[in-house]
Amino acid sequence: MAQGSTLPVQKDILTPEELVDLEVADNLHVSPSGKQVVYDLTPASKKGDKEVSSLWIADTGKTHSARQLTSGLYNDEVPQFSPDEDCVLFLSDRAKPGESSAVYCLPLTGGEPFPLTNVENKKAIASLKWSPSGRYVAFLSPDEKTKEQEAEDKDKDDPVVFGERWEFNRLRLLHVPTREVTVLVADESHITDFAWSDDEKRIVFVKQQTTELDSPAANGLDFEIVEIASKKSQHVSKFPGSAQELVWHSSNQLYFIGLVTPMIGAVSARCIYEMSMKDGKWNRHSLGDTECAFGLKDSDDEPIVQVQSGLTDQLRLLSASGKPIWSQQSQILTWNLSQNKSVYAMGLSTVDGPAEVYSIESSDSLVRLSNHSSKLASKIPTHNAESFYCEARDGTNLDGLFLTPVGAKNNVPMPTLVSIHGGPYSRSTKSFDNSYFGFTPYLLSGGEVGVLCPNYRGSSSRGEEFAAKIRGRMGTEDYTDVIDMIQAAIKQGLVDKDRVMVGGWSQGGFLSYLSMSRNNEAEQGFKLRGVICGAGVVDWDMMAMSSDLPIFECELAGKAPWSSDEDSLNGRHGSAIWHMKKLATAEREQTPVLILHGERDERVPHSQAVAFHRACRQYGIPYEFVTYPREGHAIKERAHRVDMLKRVRKFVEQNLL
Numbered sequence: 001m002a003q004g005s006t007l008p009v010q011k012d013i014l015t016p017e018e019l020v021d022l023e024v025a026d027n028l029h030v031s032p033s034g035k036q037v038v039y040d041l042t043p044a045s046k047k048g049d050k051e052v053s054s055l056w057i058a059d060t061g062k063t064h065s066a067r068q069l070t071s072g073l074y075n076d077e078v079p080q081f082s083p084d085e086d087c088v089l090f091l092s093d094r095a096k097p098g099e100s101s102a103v104y105c106l107p108l109t110g111g112e113p114f115p116l117t118n119v120e121n122k123k124a125i126a127s128l129k130w131s132p133s134g135r136y137v138a139f140l141s142p143d144e145k146t147k148e149q150e151a152e153d154k155d156k157d158d159p160v161v162f163g164e165r166w167e168f169n170r171l172r173l174l175h176v177p178t179r180e181v182t183v184l185v186a187d188e189s190h191i192t193d194f195a196w197s198d199d200e201k202r203i204v205f206v207k208q209q210t211t212e213l214d215s216p217a218a219n220g221l222d223f224e225i226v227e228i229a230s231k232k233s234q235h236v237s238k239f240p241g242s243a244q245e246l247v248w249h250s251s252n253q254l255y256f257i258g259l260v261t262p263m264i265g266a267v268s269a270r271c272i273y274e275m276s277m278k279d280g281k282w283n284r285h286s287l288g289d290t291e292c293a294f295g296l297k298d299s300d301d302e303p304i305v306q307v308q309s310g311l312t313d314q315l316r317l318l319s320a321s322g323k324p325i326w327s328q329q330s331q332i333l334t335w336n337l338s339q340n341k342s343v344y345a346m347g348l349s350t351v352d353g354p355a356e357v358y359s360i361e362s363s364d365s366l367v368r369l370s371n372h373s374s375k376l377a378s379k380i381p382t383h384n385a386e387s388f389y390c391e392a393r394d395g396t397n398l399d400g401l402f403l404t405p406v407g408a409k410n411n412v413p414m415p416t417l418v419s420i421h422g423g424p425y426s427r428s429t430k431s432f433d434n435s436y437f438g439f440t441p442y443l444l445s446g447g448e449v450g451v452l453c454p455n456y457r458g459s460s461s462r463g464e465e466f467a468a469k470i471r472g473r474m475g476t477e478d479y480t481d482v483i484d485m486i487q488a489a490i491k492q493g494l495v496d497k498d499r500v501m502v503g504g505w506s507q508g509g510f511l512s513y514l515s516m517s518r519n520n521e522a523e524q525g526f527k528l529r530g531v532i533c534g535a536g537v538v539d540w541d542m543m544a545m546s547s548d549l550p551i552f553e554c555e556l557a558g559k560a561p562w563s564s565d566e567d568s569l570n571g572r573h574g575s576a577i578w579h580m581k582k583l584a585t586a587e588r589e590q591t592p593v594l595i596l597h598g599e600r601d602e603r604v605p606h607s608q609a610v611a612f613h614r615a616c617r618q619y620g621i622p623y624e625f626v627t628y629p630r631e632g633h634a635i636k637e638r639a640h641r642v643d644m645l646k647r648v649r650k651f652v653e654q655n656l657l
Contacts, residue, residue: 012379014445016645019438020045020638023372025056025347025357026334031081034060034338037345038069038079038088039357041372044438045638050098051075055090055106058369060343060359066370069106070113073097076104083134091128095119103128103137103174116179126169127193131200136228137174138184138203140191142167166190166211171203171226184226185233190215195246195254201228204236204254204277206243214551216242217265223254223275237280243273245296247303252277255303255318257296260288260464266471266555267425269464270294272305272318286318290463295332299341306332308461311387311399311429315344326360329387331431345369349431353380381406383444385430388452390488392481396457396466400485401428402494403451405444414450415499415656417443417532418486422506424458424478424556425467436505436534437635442645448657452489456481456511472558474540475574479514487525497526501656503594503648506604506633509536510576513612516591517579530655532648534596535604535633538612539578541571548602577611584619593623594651596644598631624651 021043028039037060042053054072059065070076074094081088088106095102095115101124106113116137117125123142130137145153149165152158171185171194185191185205194205204225208215221243223236241262247255254275259268271288275281287293287307295306296318303318304325313332314324326344333355334347342361349355357370373380388400404414419435421428428434433441434453443449455461457477458470470478482502489495502515516531537543540557547553554560558570572578584590593616597609606627616623626647628640635641 012445013447014376014379014382014438014442016438016442016642018376018379019442019645020641022354022376022438024333024355025370025372027078028334028336028345028347028357029080030060030336030338030343030345031085032083032339033085034340034343034361036060036081036085037336037357037359037369038081039334039345039347040077040079040090041072042077043638045641046636047638050093053077055079055088056357056370057088058357058359060345060369061361061364061367062369063367064369064371066357066372076113078128079106080128080130083130083132089116089128089130089137091125101125101141103139116174116176117181123167129194129196131196132198133200135176136200137176138194138196139172139174140169140194141172142169143186168211171205173228182231184228184231185224189222192221193244193246193256195248197248198251202226203228204246204248206239206246214265214549217263217551220263223280225277235280236277237275237282239273239275239282247296247298248277249298249303255285255296257293258284260284261468264471264555265549265551267423267458267467268471269460269462269467270425272296288464292460292463292467294460295335297335297337299337300339301341304337304341306335308427310461311401311427311455313429329430331355331429349433351381351383351385351430351432354432379445380432382432382441383451384408385434387430388485388489388494390485392457392477392484394477396477396481398455398481398485400455401430401434401451401453402489403434403440403444403453405447405449407447408450411493413490413493413496415448416450416452416489416495416501417652417656418452418454418482418500418502420454420456420482420502420504420508420511421459422504422508423460424456424470424507425460426507427455427459427461428453429461435503436508437641437644439503439532439645439648442649443652446649449652450494452485452495454482454485456485458507471555473574474510474537474556474558475514479511479518479574482511482515483524490526495526499656500526500528501530501532501652502528503532503534504536505534506536509534509604510538510574512536513538513576514574514579516593517576517583519583519591521588528591530592530594530651532594532596532651533609533612535598535601536608537575537604538608539571539575541575542608542611543604544571546605546607577615580612580615580619584615584621590619590621592651592655593621594647595623595625596635596647597627598633598635599627599629600631601633603633 055069079090103117104113126140169191189207220240226233243256261268269288272285274285291309307314314327331349354373358366543553613625
């Protein structure tokens with residue numbers, strides 16, 4: 001314990017290994033009758049070269065009834081009950097782990113899983129969906145490479161020419177009784193989602209021009225319907241942006257999630273749209289003004305929507321104005337419901353512990369079905385969470401959380417890590433891990449550090465005005481909101497003004513870099529003791545030129561460099577790298593920096609971290625620069641995750657305590 005600390009260290013402290021070995025439930029699917037739920041369970045980190053996941057099943061309404069269906073030696077995922085509930089369909093690479101992708105069937109009456117599609121296929125399968133009767137399964141996947149293409153790859157005669165060899169998703173149909181797979185749609189476009197009609201004679205699907213992530217923002221989407229019998233497609237409508245989670249509820253009405261301002265790629269609140277299947281006319285149906293849509297599923301009567309409302313996650317009937325079926329300040333990670341909406345299942349993360357699977361029937365209370373974190377029973381909960389509210393300097397109401405270790409003394413200002421979420425269109429609420437990769441619960445389990453989680457302008461759950469405020473204005477209200485929340489927490493006696501540290505990943509990493517480069521203790525009223533910058537942006541012009549989401553990044557920054565005037569400095573205001581000379585020449589103590597970044601990050605390329613490392617090195621700013629080989633924007637390998645936790649804790653102990 002640091003000298004002068006008023007907090008006792010807990011006897012049972014979480015270890016990095018325990019945190020990275022936690023398993024996360026995903027892709028819940030409730031049986032049509034509502035009696036059971038099936039899901040996949042994936043380790044939080046990757047131990048070997050290949051992803052693995054196991055299938056689990058539980059009886060709804062029965063405590064700790066979850067039991068394992070498959071071994072976990074393969075990547076078994078996305079399970080779905082058949083309409084007659086005799087079997088579970090799922091995707092797996094079990095024929096050639098890490099190299100193949102096929103649809104499998106697991107009989108629930110006994111027996112081993114068997115393949116329904118070619119186990120030699122290598123291209124990943126996506127969006128697996130039963131037809132209403134169970135005769136068919138529709139799915140998406142690209143074409144396999146031709147023999148000529150395989151030969152070129154083998155001979156390394158493989159120049160990459162932009163616009164050639166797009167790996168477009170095709171809409172395919174599996175006839176379950178015969179295991180015959182046919183291609184329903186295979187034009188020069190990329191299909192991203194689809195939904196069955198009730199009579200299973202047609203499928204509505206959306207397609208975009210290229211496989212690029214921001215293609216919908218550049219060119220919009222096309223909605224089309226294909227007839228199963230004739231394989232003929234008919235154009236329904238053009239939509240100017242992204243569309244997700246299609247629900248074809250009746251013969252004439254389609255619902256989906258889109259953006260309030262659909263023709264952009266950057267921050268905009270998510271809402272529900274409806275589209276007529278007769279004439280293709282669409283309009284915004286609900287949400288997006290002060291709350292945000294985060295999930296949409298169908299039932300016999302009407303669709304159900306997952307809503308973020310401030311710090312609360314909710315499930316609502318689509319027709320119900322503000323009246324939730326379920327509501328709680330916690331984080332819904334995955335959810336599903338029975339056809340008659342009598343039973344719901346959720347993967348829920350709470351303050352009390354890591355995510356577990358729960359069911360709820362009608363107005364009954366939650367029943368915990370799983371016990372995947374049982375090994376940590378003596379070490380959780382790690383912290384208490386209090387909702388935190390204050391006003392920004394322009395009068396805008398802000399919310400967030402202040403987390404304290406279990407056993408912390410009241411009314412004692414704490415050394416505090418300000419944990420800034422990424423996105424920016426995301427938000428922190430009451431859950432086990434309010435940061436990334438377990439940083440928050442790991443630090444809180446030590447009993448010495450508080451954590452402040454600010455929801456700044458650009459965050460989700462507050463509607464369009466709140467989300468869109470920072471579009472094209474990086475480093476304005478997003479940054480000042482974080483500073484304002486720190487100052488408010490100091491005034492409320494929560495945070496020790498002499499011991500503040502800022503950290504985050506992705507957008508949180510960007511704001512951490514910016515906090516360091518703009519640091520001025522006299523103006524801010526607190527001492528910044530260190531910053532932890534994970535996969536953050538330091539130069540927005542460079543982001544526009546190198547990220548895999550160029551339209552998104554250009555809109556965040558304001559303009560693309562190639563759209564700016566020669567003397568424009570538009571991208572520099574929110575770019576920490578351009579503030580470094582002024583910071584380095586100021587006569588004040590320099591703030592230590594911990595830089596963490598994946599070597600193969602395509603979202604925020606590694607060059608961003610390299611640039612800041614070079615600036616720190618030139619100006620003698622204390623820093624540690626860590627690159628994780630083979631890693632992308634999210635760090636996955638177990639050894640790397642353990643290393644990050646240990647480095648973060650060491651950095652906090654050396655500079656904050």
